[in-house]
Amino acid sequence: MNVPVPDPSADDAILNVDGISVWLAGREVLHDVRFRIxxxxxxxxxxxxxxxxxxxxxxILGLQTSSTGSVLVGGRPLTHRNPIIGYVPQKVxxxxxxxxxxxxxxxxxxxxxxxxxxxxxxxxxxxxDAMLDAVDARRFADARVGNLSGGEQQRVLIAHALISRxxxxxxDEPLANLDIGAEGEVVALLARIxxxxxxAVFISAHDVxxxxxxxxxxxxxxxxxxASGTTAEVIRAEVLSAxxxxxxxxxxxxxxxxxxxxxxxxxxxxxxxxxxVAAGPGVVSL
Amino acid sequence: MxxxxxxxxxxxxxxxxxxxxxxxxxxxxxxxxxxxGVFTVIRGQAFAGHALGEVGSAGGSAAxxxxxxxxxxxxxxxxxxxxxxxLLGLHRPRARDVATGLVLGAGLGLAALxxxxxxxxxxxxxxxxxxxxxxxxxxxxQMLPSIVALSAVSLVVLAVCYRMLLLSSLxxxxxxxxxVPVRALGIAYLVIMAxxxxxxxxxxxxxxxxxxxxxxxxxxLRLTKRPGGALVVAGLIGxxxxxxxxVLAYDSYYWPPAGHGWPVSFFVVALVFLFYLAxxxxxxxxxARRSRRSxxxxxxxxxxxxxxxxxxx
Amino acid sequence: MFSGFMVNTWIAATxxxxxxxxxxxxxxxxxxxxxxxxxPHGAFGGAAGAVLIGVNPLAGLGVFAVGGALGIGWLGRxxxxxxxxxxxxxxxxxxxxxxxxxxxxxxxxxxxxxFGEVLGVPSDELLPIAGLGVACIAALAVLYRPxxxxxxxxxxxxxxxxxxxxxxxxxxxxxxLAATMTVPVVGVLLMFSLMIGPAATAGSLTRSPRNAIALSxxxxxxxxxxxxAVSYLTNLPVGFFVGTLGAVWYGGARIxxxxxxxRTASG
Numbered sequence: 001m002n003v004p005v006p007d008p009s010a011d012d013a014i015l016n017v018d019g020i021s022v023w024l025a026g027r028e029v030l031h032d033v034r035f036r037i038x039x040x041x042x043x044x045x046x047x048x049x050x051x052x053x054x055x056x057x058x059x060i061l062g063l064q065t066s067s068t069g070s071v072l073v074g075g076r077p078l079t080h081r082n083p084i085i086g087y088v089p090q091k092v093x094x095x096x097x098x099x100x101x102x103x104x105x106x107x108x109x110x111x112x113x114x115x116x117x118x119x120x121x122x123x124x125x126x127x128x129d130a131m132l133d134a135v136d137a138r139r140f141a142d143a144r145v146g147n148l149s150g151g152e153q154q155r156v157l158i159a160h161a162l163i164s165r166x167x168x169x170x171x172d173e174p175l176a177n178l179d180i181g182a183e184g185e186v187v188a189l190l191a192r193i194x195x196x197x198x199x200a201v202f203i204s205a206h207d208v209x210x211x212x213x214x215x216x217x218x219x220x221x222x223x224x225x226x227a228s229g230t231t232a233e234v235i236r237a238e239v240l241s242a243x244x245x246x247x248x249x250x251x252x253x254x255x256x257x258x259x260x261x262x263x264x265x266x267x268x269x270x271x272x273x274x275x276x277v278a279a280g281p282g283v284v285s286l
Numbered sequence: 287m288x289x290x291x292x293x294x295x296x297x298x299x300x301x302x303x304x305x306x307x308x309x310x311x312x313x314x315x316x317x318x319x320x321x322x323g324v325f326t327v328i329r330g331q332a333f334a335g336h337a338l339g340e341v342g343s344a345g346g347s348a349a350x351x352x353x354x355x356x357x358x359x360x361x362x363x364x365x366x367x368x369x370x371x372x373l374l375g376l377h378r379p380r381a382r383d384v385a386t387g388l389v390l391g392a393g394l395g396l397a398a399l400x401x402x403x404x405x406x407x408x409x410x411x412x413x414x415x416x417x418x419x420x421x422x423x424x425x426x427x428q429m430l431p432s433i434v435a436l437s438a439v440s441l442v443v444l445a446v447c448y449r450m451l452l453l454s455s456l457x458x459x460x461x462x463x464x465x466v467p468v469r470a471l472g473i474a475y476l477v478i479m480a481x482x483x484x485x486x487x488x489x490x491x492x493x494x495x496x497x498x499x500x501x502x503x504x505x506x507l508r509l510t511k512r513p514g515g516a517l518v519v520a521g522l523i524g525x526x527x528x529x530x531x532x533v534l535a536y537d538s539y540y541w542p543p544a545g546h547g548w549p550v551s552f553f554v555v556a557l558v559f560l561f562y563l564a565x566x567x568x569x570x571x572x573x574a575r576r577s578r579r580s581x582x583x584x585x586x587x588x589x590x591x592x593x594x595x596x597x598x599x
Numbered sequence: 600m601f602s603g604f605m606v607n608t609w610i611a612a613t614x615x616x617x618x619x620x621x622x623x624x625x626x627x628x629x630x631x632x633x634x635x636x637x638x639p640h641g642a643f644g645g646a647a648g649a650v651l652i653g654v655n656p657l658a659g660l661g662v663f664a665v666g667g668a669l670g671i672g673w674l675g676r677x678x679x680x681x682x683x684x685x686x687x688x689x690x691x692x693x694x695x696x697x698x699x700x701x702x703x704x705x706x707x708x709x710x711x712x713x714f715g716e717v718l719g720v721p722s723d724e725l726l727p728i729a730g731l732g733v734a735c736i737a738a739l740a741v742l743y744r745p746x747x748x749x750x751x752x753x754x755x756x757x758x759x760x761x762x763x764x765x766x767x768x769x770x771x772x773x774x775x776l777a778a779t780m781t782v783p784v785v786g787v788l789l790m791f792s793l794m795i796g797p798a799a800t801a802g803s804l805t806r807s808p809r810n811a812i813a814l815s816x817x818x819x820x821x822x823x824x825x826x827x828a829v830s831y832l833t834n835l836p837v838g839f840f841v842g843t844l845g846a847v848w849y850g851g852a853r854i855x856x857x858x859x860x861x862r863t864a865s866g
Contacts, residue, residue: 088755089752089754092751092755095380099628099808099811100807112745112747112748112756112761113745113756113759114745115744331681332684335685374850386632387632387633390791391792392843392845394792395788395836396839399835494689496685497689500682504678504679543701546700546701549693549696552693558689562686
């Protein structure tokens with residue numbers, strides 16, 4: 001089910017997912033997924049592990065076929081390699097013994113897919129330096145990439161994806177292994193990129209809270225189905241209960257959201273701590 | 287019936303003493319290497335298994351030169367090499383790879399040294415052939431009790447450590463959290479593998495011992511998901527390959543070039559390889575059938591009626 | 600030491616060291632030591648077969664090296680990589696054992712391929728060796744960028760549309776080419792040790808790919824020259840010195856980096 005989205009200029013969408021269903025190993029992992037992402041938007045893909053987030057990313061990247069539906073990237077149908085998408089995978093293991101600096105990894109983002117040896121060293125070095133500055137990674141540019149911390153490696157991978165000037169940046173669970181401090185830094189960095197360079201950022205996560213301050217819209221995936229819209233539109237008890245197919249409650253306290261499932265009874269309610277002021281229809285205030 | 291038997295088994299097969307010994311030793315070794323090999327494959331240590339075999343040959347040559355039984359020299363060196371690989375290898379895949387490679391390189395260097403030293407005193411290529419390529423038919427009766435005993439001990443140790451070994455092979459973090467001594471277990475496992483490889487090398491040669499340690503277990507793991515089942519199936523496949531190899535090798539005395547016979551190690555390796563490919567073909571076919579079945583699964587339309595894509599066609 | 604036929608030996612050994620240093624960098628990066636060992640080792644079976652049918656052993660070597668490389672690639676796509684390598688290796692060696700058993704002549708020359716020495720190299724072989732070496736390096740130069748990307752971040756490479764299987768096949772063929780070129784000269788053992796030790800040592804000591812490749816070549820050259828000199832003086836096999844030196848360099852490098860890390864941590 002989808003919350004209706006008032007959106008007249010659909011053709012400008014940088015990503016248009018329309019009716020995607022995917023079967024894997026005899027199971028329907030994704031069913032009739034539809035949503036749009038506009039240029040420069042910061043979108044979250046929220047769902048628990050195994051909900052189908054990575055599968056959806058693989059469909060968008062052209063690595064996984066869907067049995068129905070279509071995906072338009074920048075207005076054009078999928079090809080095997082889409083130069084306007086930058087991808088940051090969930091976990092890349094960098095062996096500390098590998099003779100590779102952070103700047104080497106970023107440099108490969110520029111032309112790693114082309115044959116041959118990089119030749120225009122001057123221009124290349126400038127581009128790499130500029131990108132490292134943009135993600136605040138210049139200070140460890142010459143360090144062995146395998147010796148960097150998880151958060152630092154994250155930045156290097158983001159720079160690697162950004163240097164080829166994508167218009168859509170896909171990040172698969174980038175916050176999963178970071179501590180709270182690093183988490184906040186990465187989110188702030190991504191928000192800066194989205195606003196400053198008009199790059200659409202599509203980031204998957206299993207917890208919506210770190211993204212709340214910067215997210216424009218979100219796609220919530222559960223049991224293979226999705227709901228998309230703004231946070232207020234999607235994170236509601238009735239929407240999520242329909243998605244999960246069971247009773248779900250939504251609690252909002254001091255701007256944080258908690259989705260709770262499992263209780264018996266009528267469709268869930270949305271509680272919001274509002275200091276005595278009602279926050280909207282269907283909302284019970286404490 | 288007699289005609290069939292005569293066609294399959296060349297004359298004198300069932301009466302021959304070397305054949306009896308070969309069948310027994312071969313079966314015992316196949317069972318041990320099958321069981322040990324399942325863990326080798328799961329842990330991704332096929333390279334180490336091969337390296338131990340080749341390095342062990344240096345020890346075997348040295349022992350032979352010194353007048354001792356090659357098996358003990360082989361096993362001693364293989365165990366030392368196993369310890370070195372584990373200690374130097376840290377726990378990263380690339381470091382492991384490099385450590386195994388360097389131990390192998392240094393070990394082969396030593397083997398070259400021993401062969402050279404021996405060449406200056408006598409002709410060695412005979413030793414090299416036997417140790418590297420072995421011959422099941424040449425296994426002496428005296429070695430039989432030792433081989434059986436070592437095999438039994440290895441299997442018992444495996445049985446005792448089975449659950450811990452399985453857990454640490456599948457996830458060393460999980461095992462460590464449960465209090466399993468992962469490092470010690472790793473070393474113990476490599477020692478057992480050194481013993482198994484030494485036993486296999488005694489029968490079909492150092493270089494081809496890898497075939498029994500890797501092939502039947504990999505085949506078994508393709509056929510069954512359960513590790514316990516895989517241990518049994520690997521042993522059975524190994525025994526089948528060895529026994530069939532013995533039969534073919536014996537029969538091959540009548541094949542061209544006459545009077546020579548083809549090496550039994552060749553037959554065993556070829557059969558192991560064929561079984562692996564066959565298992566791959568079988569699992570490939572069942573997977574294809576399963577995915578075709580899921581594609582034909584009914585899709586729900588907006589109105590809620592299930593429809594089969596094949597209906598319109 | 601530098602007289603007559605030994606000159607050729609020095610030149611051949613130098614060529615081999617350069618190739619081994621460059622190819623070895625990628626072998627260590629990809630964790631492909633087993634493959635680097637298996638392809639030349641298994642190719643020995645082809646040499647035995649070639650001798651059997653009266654053909655130049657080099658041709659048999661080449662056929663088995665390329666066949667082995669392609670076979671490992673094919674099997675590796677369908678199953679575990681190390682299992683594929685092991686089975687391809689033993690099949691090729693088993694065939695080698697079969698061919699050897701047929702052969703009536705004494706096969707000492709074949710065994711020298713295994714624990715080979717740097718044999719007296721005829722002058723007319725130097726040019727083909729150099730040529731094949733140049734081909735190897737050129738192929739690696741062409742594959743350089745996608746090879747690096749697939750080696751360090753295969754998921755990203757996949758997303759960028761790099762066909763990892765093709766790159767892998769190309770790399771395996773380069774290893775086969777290097778093996779064919781060098782095994783007849785230095786034997787399986789030396790080639791393998793030269794590909795692992797120097798590159799792994801260089802990787803520990805330097806941080807950039809460019810420096811690592813250069814250092815790998817330098818260490819390989821040093822290894823081979825030292826081993827040749829000592830072997831000449833002591834009459835002991837070159838392979839022994841190369842194998843031991845490789846382990847020594849790497850061990851030394853690890854100890855040195857560990858100490859340096861300890862010093863900066865406490866300092």
